[in-house]
Amino acid sequence: MKPRFGRTELLEPQVRALRAAVKIEWFTLVFLAVAITMVYLVMGNSQAMKAAWIEDLLSLAPPIAFLVAVRIVNRPPTAKYPYGLHRAVGVAHLVSGVALFAMGVFLVVDSATGLISAEHPPIGSIVLFGEPVWLGWVMMIVMALTIPLPIYFGRVKMRLARELHDKVLYADADMNKADWMTAAGSIVGVAGIGLGLWWADAAAALFIAVSILRDGIKNMRAAITDLIDTAATTFDDGKTHPVIIQVNDYLRKLPWADEVGSRVRDQGHVFHIESFIVPKYGRTPTLSQLADAREGCLEVDWKVHDIVLVPIEQLPEEVNGSTRSRPTERHR
Incomplete structure (x- = not known):
């Protein structure tokens, strides 16, 4: 039998899982494009809404990284790349983690500064169908609409990440969890402004920022340890791989x-x-x-x-x- 270095083919269950993962990542990108546009149009001066909008922008990184990685990971080994190109997944994971970490640090500083300086963000009104409507209601409706799909996406991606041993997909599922939690937090922040609690908006933005920073640290640490050849673990870094x-x-x-x-x-x-x-x-x-x-x-x-x-x-x-x-x- 002719010796071979590695394999490029996947088994049929993993082929199906990979196709499903690619499909749901494209759906995620379409959803994020719509959500980013909607949130940008209504975010006004709310710090929580701004943090939610930036978090949505960051959510583009994991699906894009995943789609790029799957295009090249199964190329066969060559003299230049004797181990193949599977480490593209680890590189994509690191890119996602660094982006989350950097933006998390920025948002924590920005939100904490607003809270310490006691900024009172104004939320005005708009005219809908000839009637003045407080913009805060529109903000909360838009954010509520962005909650259901990330919950669904996250559950599906978590299952596929387990089947494929894909840590980028796992990071994206984690990001989807942060998405809907961010949306819920921004609703609370805007509602707090409506109730006269000026600090609620900055507090909600700080909560969102800390969540982003935590995800960034977690994913960046996992990606770095994988790239420096720590002992192989399960897709969620929970234990040594069986x-x-x-x-x-x-x-x-x-x-x-x-x-x-x-x-x-x-x-x-x-x-x-x-x-x-x-x-x-x-x-x-x-x-x-x-x-x-x-x-x-x-x-x-x-x-x-x-x-x-x-x-x-x-x-x-x-x-x-x-x-x-x-x-x-x-x-x-």
């Missing part, structure tokens, strides 16, 4: 393997694995056995993009999931 255990368990069952340990790089959607194997005493594997074991590992999970098997005398301390089959075997 595929490491699955690969180690498969290798441990080989008749010639004694101790097994692996280190795993998160390449984006997929993993690059280096597995270290201490052979049983007198059972040094042949090239054919190593090639068969490698192919078997590639079938353990679709995320096992590429794997290198290294027979070794003693496991390095840093490898993940060190295991041994029948400890006495090696010392006979």
Whole structure:
């Protein structure tokens, strides 16, 4: 069998999930274009509305980054890019995180300044159908209309992020949560102005800004740690990814393997694995056995993009999931 570095094809369930993700990201961009225009037309002098508008602008970054990344991630490895281009997902994740962090810092400073200086934002009236209407009512109606779809988008993207192991999609789902929370916060801020609570608008803007900053820090930290090859985690960075255990368990069952340990790089959607194997005493594997074991590992999970098997005398301390089959075997 001709050796191969990695794989470019996805299994049918992941192909369907990727198509669904691309489709919902395009729907998200259309929705955001409409929402950004509507909020801009009615935001007036409200700090909360301004923060909500900027947050909507920032929401464009994750879907655009995702759509760009999926265009190139499945290109096959080349001499120039021997590991393929799957890390484009990590780069897109970092871009989204940095944008969120930078704007979160700006909005926290801007909102806190308005609150400390006790600014009283005026909200005037407009004429609708020949009758004067307080602009605050229009603001609250517009923001209420922007709540339902982000809730739906976020739930769908969270499910697809889990299926695809896509952290950009997860960041976007997190952003959708921030979208509807921002809309709710801006409604509270505008209502507070209507009730004579001048500080409610600035407080709501500060709440929105802190939410954006928190999302930025979380996603930027996750993207940076992935790019510097921290141990592979689940799509939500909640725990070490179980595929490491699955690969180690498969290798441990080989008749010639004694101790097994692996280190795993998160390449984006997929993993690059280096597995270290201490052979049983007198059972040094042949090239054919190593090639068969490698192919078997590639079938353990679709995320096992590429794997290198290294027979070794003693496991390095840093490898993940060190295991041994029948400890006495090696010392006979």
